[in-house]
Amino acid sequence: MEPATVDSSLILNLFASDPTAGLVLMTVDGRITYANEQAARLFSNGATGAPDFVGKSIYEILPRDAAEHRLAIHQRVRETGQSATLRVIWHGWQQLTWVQYIRPAASDRARPEHADGHFLLVTRRVGGSPESQQLGAEPSTVIELEYARLGPLNTLSARELEVLALIGEGQTTPQIAKVLHRSEKTIEKHRASLTRKLHCEQRLELAEIARRAGLTLRDAERIRI
Amino acid sequence: MGAHDPINDPVFRSLAADPSTGVVLFRFDGTVLFGNDQAARIFMGPGARAADYIGRNYRDWMPPAYVASRDEMHRELVEQGKPMLIRALWNGFQHVTWLQFIPDVPDGGRAHDPAAGRFLAITRRVEGNLAERITVAGEFVRVDSDQIRLGDLDVLTPRELEVLALIGQNLASREIASLLGCAEKTIEKHRESIGAKLKVAHRAQLADLAQRAGLTLEDASRARV
Numbered sequence: 008m009e010p011a012t013v014d015s016s017l018i019l020n021l022f023a024s025d026p027t028a029g030l031v032l033m034t035v036d037g038r039i040t041y042a043n044e045q046a047a048r049l050f051s052n053g054a055t056g057a058p059d060f061v062g063k064s065i066y067e068i069l070p071r072d073a074a075e076h077r078l079a080i081h082q083r084v085r086e087t088g089q090s091a092t093l094r095v096i097w098h099g100w101q102q103l104t105w106v107q108y109i110r111p112a113a114s115d116r117a118r119p120e121h122a123d124g125h126f127l128l129v130t131r132r133v134g135g136s137p138e139s140q141q142l143g144a145e146p147s148t149v150i151e152l153e154y155a156r157l158g159p160l161n162t163l164s165a166r167e168l169e170v171l172a173l174i175g176e177g178q179t180t181p182q183i184a185k186v187l188h189r190s191e192k193t194i195e196k197h198r199a200s201l202t203r204k205l206h207c208e209q210r211l212e213l214a215e216i217a218r219r220a221g222l223t224l225r226d227a228e229r230i231r232i
Numbered sequence: 233m234g235a236h237d238p239i240n241d242p243v244f245r246s247l248a249a250d251p252s253t254g255v256v257l258f259r260f261d262g263t264v265l266f267g268n269d270q271a272a273r274i275f276m277g278p279g280a281r282a283a284d285y286i287g288r289n290y291r292d293w294m295p296p297a298y299v300a301s302r303d304e305m306h307r308e309l310v311e312q313g314k315p316m317l318i319r320a321l322w323n324g325f326q327h328v329t330w331l332q333f334i335p336d337v338p339d340g341g342r343a344h345d346p347a348a349g350r351f352l353a354i355t356r357r358v359e360g361n362l363a364e365r366i367t368v369a370g371e372f373v374r375v376d377s378d379q380i381r382l383g384d385l386d387v388l389t390p391r392e393l394e395v396l397a398l399i400g401q402n403l404a405s406r407e408i409a410s411l412l413g414c415a416e417k418t419i420e421k422h423r424e425s426i427g428a429k430l431k432v433a434h435r436a437q438l439a440d441l442a443q444r445a446g447l448t449l450e451d452a453s454r455a456r457v
Binding site: 018019021022024025026027028029044045048049053090092103105107109110112127129131132133134135139140141142143145146147174175176177179209212214215218219 | 244
């Protein structure tokens with residue numbers, strides 16, 4: 008039997024069928040040429056499927072500044088030849104997206120929109136520290152995106168987000184008070200407010216919410232989109 | 233290496249470079265045709281490289297009970313023709329493997345010989361509740377591996393693992409006591425013992441370890457290999 012030729016779409020499907028990962032192919036100017044169902048759902052928090060997502064430009068699905076920030080990172084990946092891991096809070100979850108540039112194949116030259124190559128984006132929901140996910144010999148650079156879609160956390164003030172991040176690290180009220188230079192009484196008030204706004208009863212539930220978002224002190228200052 | 237060899241495909245190579253993803257392509261008999269460093273670290277240990285296992289048969293280094301359990305899964309997968317999502321607690325981390333069978337002919341045609349086909353295993357670390365990471369309903373079989381490697385948690389007794397699993401679900405000692413049918417005081421003692429063994433002081437840190445492992449009550453009675 009003659010060996011069949013390699014078919015990239017078959018290969019792509021072997022990875023794209025993984026129910027835990029979103030897969031997107033994007034042109035250098037930000038048009039989505041391929042997305043699996045998982046990617047569309049992660050992006051829209053379940054509101055849209057892949058058919059609505061493919062063909063869109065990043066400018067149609069993100070505010071202009073966020074889209075430009077994102078494309079600038081992609082461009083850097085392309086120029087340096089170094090893949091990167093993007094970290095963002097999206098709908099209350101920490102999401103890691105691994106970005107790699109793929110040069111155009113010989114067959115792509117005939118299709119103008121593919122002629123400059125593609126970015127391959129693999130996205131997952133990841134709790135806890137992004138570093139715990141790294142298994143490579145040389146860890147990929149983690150780039151924290153400037154913007155965030157906080158989801159259920161969007162009702163919180165910047166200060167409350169800081170308190171929540173420290174609760175997520177397992178810190179006690181006296182420790183949190185010290186880190187944030189506030190009285191314990193103030194921290195207790197913030198905590199009561201967090202509990203009310205997030206509809207939870209226990210400190211550990213708050214810790215769980217913080218963990219899903221992989222929340223850090225820096226997240227308090229993100230641009231909310 | 234035979235028909236439609238994915239290894240030289242640019243998309244395959246790109247996806248296999250993801251630092252958070254272990255990729256292994258192996259034959260029905262267990263011979264590894266391709267694997268990345270990430271998978272070497274997951275399955276062989278922190279210092280392992282791809283060169284340590286490519287061309288070898290995983291039967292040569294994996295425990296017999298593990299091999300037997302995998303053989304059964306592989307047979308079932310080929311029979312049912314559906315991919316598998318396998319959850320395995322390995323070295324203290326919860327891992328999820330997306331396992332697919334690639335028949336020797338592209339369309340899975342009638343005359344194919346399973347022994348000539350290959351398996352593709354895509355493995356990642358997943359924290360906490362696996363169900364929350366699955367965003368699509370697809371045609372696949374969910375499997376819990378009955379062979380586990382507890383890593384740092386291996387110092388714990390089955391009872392302590394149960395208590396830790398419930399701490400990871402943010403339950404209070406009172407609730408844990410009622411679920412496990414013993415006194416609250418006993419649970420407190422278990423908790424102290426777990427803390428001492430794992431050298432962890434805070435409850436939130438214990439919850440963290442449990443989340444990392446995605447620990448469930450069933451894990452307490454699984455075979456440690």
